[in-house]
Amino acid sequence: MKAGLSLVACVLVAGGLGAAQDYSVVLPTVDVEGISEQDFTKGYVAPSNVEVNKNGLSIKETPQSIEAVDVQKNRNYGTNDLSSILEGNSGVDASYDTRGDGIKIRGFSVDGGDIYRDGVRDSGQIRRSTANIERVEILKGPASILYGRSQGGGVINLVSKKANFSPLYKLSARAGSWDRYGGMVDVNHVISDTFAVRLTGDYEQGKSWRDGVKYRNKMISPSFVVTNQDGTVSFEAQYTYDDAWRVPDRNPEKSVYDAMGISYNKGFAHNGDFVKDTLHFLRTELNAELVHDINLKWIAGYRKASQDFDNFFAGTYDVNTRMLTQNYAAQQTDNTTLSSTVLLNREFEGERVGHKVSFGYDYSIEKREPRLKYQRGFTASIDPFASSSSWNSARYDRVSTHNKHKAITHGVFIDDLITFDERYHLLIGGRYDWYEFKSTDINQNSRSYKDGAFSPRIGVLYDITPEHTLYASYSKSFAPYGGNGWVGVSTTTNDIQNLAKKQTNEQYEVGLKSEWANKRFMSTVAVYEIRHKNNRYNPDSNDPYLWAQRDEKSRGIELNLLGELAKGVYMRSSVGYMSAKTSGDEVYGYRNGLELENTTHWQGNVFLRYAYNDLWYLEGGVTAYSKRYHYVYNDAAKSAKGAHLPGFVRVDMSAGYKFSKHASMTLAVNNLFDKEYWRSSSRPGDRRSFMSTFVYEF
Structure with missing residues (x-):
């Protein structure tokens, strides 16, 4: 705390000194708000910088693949959850989980701790609303050098709509299929040249x-x-409150529906089933130029996310009794994060060598407190052919698990982009983290775990021409206590020394970043391999207390293209091929060589938009996945039966029209040809739907 107060004092003094000199700082909100949400080219213009790069490097200067996805383009189709918005992006498997986002990057989950909101870790089991999100940024591959612990697949950063110096007064209303309707108010008022x-x-x-x-x-x-x-x-500050309530779509798997011969339209939510997510998020950011060419950024955040659910789910069908037996669980979980990040960036030029140096320090306290009402074997048998009003099953009302988890983390890193003769670049850096976990269970059993980790990154970039940059990189990340991203230590596992080994993730990536036609459109092609070691995983989804360890590997190639192909013709495309498999499992060895759960070989989307003038546009696109891997395991027989979900190609279309400089309207059709497909083993994709949005700016 003393160090933080001293830092504030230094910044205020330095800011006062800087006011007398001719220096300037680019506010972070300017780049985000550079294009109006109602501009018909929005979502098809690639930003040169992204906030997920904490070290201030541009996309082209970063020897890793980066994507930025506009949210409004997706919300026009009626999608609000994060997994739907990221569907079809290269290397991203976005399935469905009513309690979380169900997102994997390059084969590995990001739900536990690799999702951030404006640079603050957005951890915990929760489905994230995008109602106040401007864009979603994806830094692919291990990123521990910037963020500390990571599962290694990549980092997602949600960029919020924040106050800036571009006046905006907007009202919008929307309505669509299945009685969906809503509205938004967005007012950005510039009070003076220095306050908004x-x-x-x-x-x-x-x-x-x-x-x-x-x-x-x-x-x-x-x-x-x-x-x-x-x-x-x-100095900027923001508070966000999100409240998301739903009757969950947590139904039996596709094979069970097929065995019953029941339409996929039928849901199995019981009276009283619900999931409720609540988010309180407070963030401040201080930017200052201390002395010439040395910029400071201090981000402080407080976040509390709570999830409360009580519902029946899944189910097995007995063909003889014609009864469906469903599982039951209820849980209340609070996730609290208090974090502080200090960054110092300096750029300076030598006679033949230039440097962009970044130094950072992170400190965070994270708490997770789940209270679970669960008993293995507690089920409900119902007649699946009857009306849901007849299902009055008893609920388990005793708390069986009440854990308290706490993690304290310190991390320090330094990064330097060295430029030789303007064409050759070397990025080299490292980070060290100190962390401590402590967990206490319902019986007051307690266990602590301390460790540290060093995370290096090295990359080389070569500007073949000013428009084309070839790069190669090696990066490493870690996940404490065998991964999974969750804060906590097992209080019951006896083999603590083996299962407590930290997971390490290494990536090798080679790629080419290009600008075409006078920077009208940009492309990135990347080839990568990620190696996971000591991954701690749950081999039985019906037993939350069972753990095992294995290694995993993913490799693939990705191609992304974004921009204006011809006059008025814009394209956004992202296509990837990936293979992610398991290995090194000594306990469940028969699973070695299998594809990772809920991963696909091919992922992609291609959207074209015609917007010759600013009066109207027409857009069409496809989102596609190949077969999604899913297995049914029989440990007694040591066999794994494939229950894979077939791939799909979905077509979406939208159109927009401006009645005047103040009023506009869009009409979007999701799943134009009413394609029947499954997003996960227990959730079919949405059928054809319509969404219309009316916007008035004044």
Whole structure:
């Protein structure tokens, strides 16, 4: 705390000194808000910089693949959850989990601890609303040098709509299939040259094409930004409240539906089933130029995410009794994060060598407290052919698990991009983390775990021409206590020394980043291999207390293209091939060589938009996945039966029209040809739906 107060004092003094000099700092919100949400080219113009790069390097200067996905383009189709927005991006497997986001990057889950909101870790079991999100940034591959612990597949950063110095006064209303309707207010008011405030609010409710499934979402987010006269010091603050309630779509698997011969439209939610996610997020950011060419950024965040669910789920079918037996669970989980990040960036040029140096220090306290009502074998048998109003099954009302987990982490890193003769670049850096976990269970059994980890990164870049940059990199990350991303240590596992080994993740990547036609469109092609060692995993989804260890490997190739191909013709495409498999499992050896669960070989989307003028646009696109891998295991027989989900190709279309400079409207059709497909083993994809949105700016 003393160090933090001293730092504030230094920044304020330095800011005062800087005010007398001709320096400037580019506010982080400017790049985000550079294009109006109603601009018909939005989502098809690649940013040169992204906030997920904490070291301030541009996309082209980073020897790893980076994607930035515009949210509004996806919300026009009626999608609000993060997994739907990332569907079809190269290397991304976005399935469905009603309790979380179900996202994997390059074969490995990011749900536990690799999702961030404006640079603050957005950890915990929760489905993330995007009602106040401007864009989603993906840094692919291990990123421990910037963020500390990581599962190694990649890092996702959600960039919020924040106060800035571009006035905006907008109202919008939307309505669509299945009684969906909602509205948003977004006001960004510039009070003076140095002070601006913003308020965004959103409400939506609706139903699903699946019987009994419905939802209601609420969000409000005020923010402000203040600067000194010459812009050398800026301070911004934002608070976001999200409330998402739903009757969950947590139904039996496809094979069970097929055995019953029941339409996929039928849902199996019981009366009283629900999931409720609540988020409180407070973030501040201080930017200052201390002395010439030395910039400081200090980000402080407080986040509390809570999930409360109580529902029946899944199920097995008995063909003789014609009864469906479903599982039951209820849980309340609180996830709290208090974090502080200090970054110092300096750029300087020598006679023949240039440097972009970044130094950072992170400190965080994370707490996770799950309270679970669960008993193995507690089930409910229902008549699946009857109306849901007849299902009055008893619920388990005793807390069986009440754990308290706490993690304290310190991390320090340094990164340097060295430029030789303007064409050759070497990025080299390293980070060291100190961390401590402590867990206490319902019986007051307690266990602590301390360790540290060094995470290096090295990359070389060669500018073949000013438009084309070839790169190669090696990066490493770690995940404490065998991975999984969750904060906590087992209080019951006897083999603590073996299962407590930290997971390490190494990536080798080679790629080419290019700009074409006078920077009208850009492309990235990347080839990679990621090696996971000592991954701690749960081999039996019906036994949450069983753990084993194995190694994993993924390798693939990705191609991304974004921009204006011809006059008025814009393209956004992302296509990838990946193979992710298991190895080194000594206990469940028969699983070695199998594809990782819920991964696919091919992922991709291609969208074309014609917007010759600013009056109207027409857009069409395809999202496609190959076969999604899923297995049914028989440990007694040491066999794994494939229950893979077939691949799919989905077509979406939208159109927009501006009635005036103030009013516009879009109409979008999701799943134009009503393709029947499955997003996960227990959730079919949405059937054809419509969404219309009316926007008025004044």
